[in-house]
Every structure is written in C-alpha cells, then in structure tokens.
Amino acid sequence: MKNNDWKDRLNIVYSTNPDFTYETEAEEQSELLPKAQQNLRVGIEKKNRGGKTATVVKGFTGPDDALKELAKLLKTRCGVGGAAKDGEIIIQGDLRKKVVELLKKEGYVRTK
Numbered sequence: 001m002k003n004n005d006w007k008d009r010l011n012i013v014y015s016t017n018p019d020f021t022y023e024t025e026a027e028e029q030s031e032l033l034p035k036a037q038q039n040l041r042v043g044i045e046k047k048n049r050g051g052k053t054a055t056v057v058k059g060f061t062g063p064d065d066a067l068k069e070l071a072k073l074l075k076t077r078c079g080v081g082g083a084a085k086d087g088e089i090i091i092q093g094d095l096r097k098k099v100v101e102l103l104k105k106e107g108y109v110r111t112k
Contacts, residue, residue: 032062035107042099042111054082055099057089070106077102 040059046052057074060067064084071084074091078098082091091099103111 032066036109038062038108038110040103040108040111042096042103044094044096052092053094055091055093055095057091057099057103058087060087060089073106074099074102 038059038061040057042055042057045054045056060070067087067089068084071082071089071091074089075082078091078093078095080092080095082089084090100111
C-alpha cells in the first residue's frame with residue numbers, strides 16, 4: 001500500500017508530470033554542543049516589552065528541546081517566568097548576575 005499522506009504535500013495541488021514525486025522537507029536539527037563549548041551571552045532588553053526589563057540569554061547551539069529544558073531550569077531556579085524561542089531564553093526581570101552564576105554552576109563556563 002502506498003503511503004499517500006496528504007499532510008506531507010499540503011502546498012502541492014496538482015501536477016501533470018507523470019514522473020513527479022512529492023518531496024517533503026525535513027527540519028534540520030542543530031547539533032548540541034557540549035556545555036563547556038557553548039558560547040552564551042547574557043544581556044538585558046527593554047524594547048517591545050512595555051518598559052519592563054527582561055534578561056536574555058543568546059548564543060545557545062542545539063535542538064529546541066535542549067533550549068527549553070535549560071530555560072525551564074533557569075526559570076525555576078530564579079523563581080520567575082520567561083520563555084524559550086528563536087534560539088533565545090527570555091527571563092523576566094533583571095537577573096543577569098544570578099543567571100550567569102547558575103549557568104556556570106551547570107557547566108556553561110564560556111558565559112558572559
């Protein structure tokens with residue numbers, strides 16, 4: 001039986017080519033670097049946040065699952081809310097020193 005899943009070919013309506021095959025795009029998973037090689041940058045942003053301060057961790061290299069796991073760890077240890085999206089971890093409030101200390105304790109030694 002042919003695998004004819006319509007969800008894989010949502011953007012193709014019809015083809016008159018008899019040799020046409022549907023190609024599906026597989027998302028590339030970025031490779032997770034070891035903690036000691038991660039080059040993380042911790043900073044503060046106020047733009048587009050209604051004047052509220054947020055601590056932002058940039059430079060994480062790895063899959064989204066690992067990013068979300070690190071964000072969850074930081075949020076619970078700091079006792080605040082936040083998010084992990086677009087390769088960044090956003091922590092509510094000005095917690096730069098605490099976030100840097102937590103990252104270094106977890107093994108992310110190249111953190112500034």
